[in-house]
Amino acid sequence: MKHFRIPLVSIIGGAECTPAEAALAEEVGRLLARRGHGVVCGGRGGVMAAVCKGVDQMGGVTVGLLPGEDDSEANPWVQIVIPTGLGEARNALVARAGAGVIAIGGGYGTLSEIALALKWRQRVAGLQTWEIDGVYRASDPEDAVRFVLAAQ
Numbered sequence: 001m002k003h004f005r006i007p008l009v010s011i012i013g014g015a016e017c018t019p020a021e022a023a024l025a026e027e028v029g030r031l032l033a034r035r036g037h038g039v040v041c042g043g044r045g046g047v048m049a050a051v052c053k054g055v056d057q058m059g060g061v062t063v064g065l066l067p068g069e070d071d072s073e074a075n076p077w078v079q080i081v082i083p084t085g086l087g088e089a090r091n092a093l094v095a096r097a098g099a100g101v102i103a104i105g106g107g108y109g110t111l112s113e114i115a116l117a118l119k120w121r122q123r124v125a126g127l128q129t130w131e132i133d134g135v136y137r138a139s140d141p142e143d144a145v146r147f148v149l150a151a152q
Helices: 019-034 047-057 087-097 108-119 141-149
Strands: 008-013 038-041 062-066 080-083 101-104 124-127 135-137
Touching: 008 019, 008 047, 008 087, 008 108, 008 141, 019 038, 019 047, 019 101, 019 124, 019 141, 038 047, 038 087, 047 062, 062 087, 087 108, 101 108, 101 141, 108 124, 124 141
Parallel strands: 008 038, 008 101, 038 062, 062 080, 101 124, 124 135
Antiparallel strands: none
């Protein structure tokens, strides 16, 4: 059996997003895939779907940690679907699974993931998201990706 390991970056953001946030997420996905990194996210719509679409366009790997037990909740670009049945508690898994975190837009669920990532001393870059201490305010997708991958 062939084994392979692909470094993952956690992408967090709203299940609904603006077209501008979707464009940022798609570009982040493309950039990460070009650099040989996969994406782990909440697996549903909005920012999560957009980043998975970007990764998929470049032939990269996407992992979706769904809150429910039904794998049909996943967006069409998630390759590895994991229905956790944990509800919002799955936010902790999403925040912890990647070597770094990029937050794009989002509401309180995204804020909870940011807080957990910061507590665990992960690098967190933000694009049009919460402006709080510890979150690097990235100027664009390239800047966000560069910041998160710099620690690896």
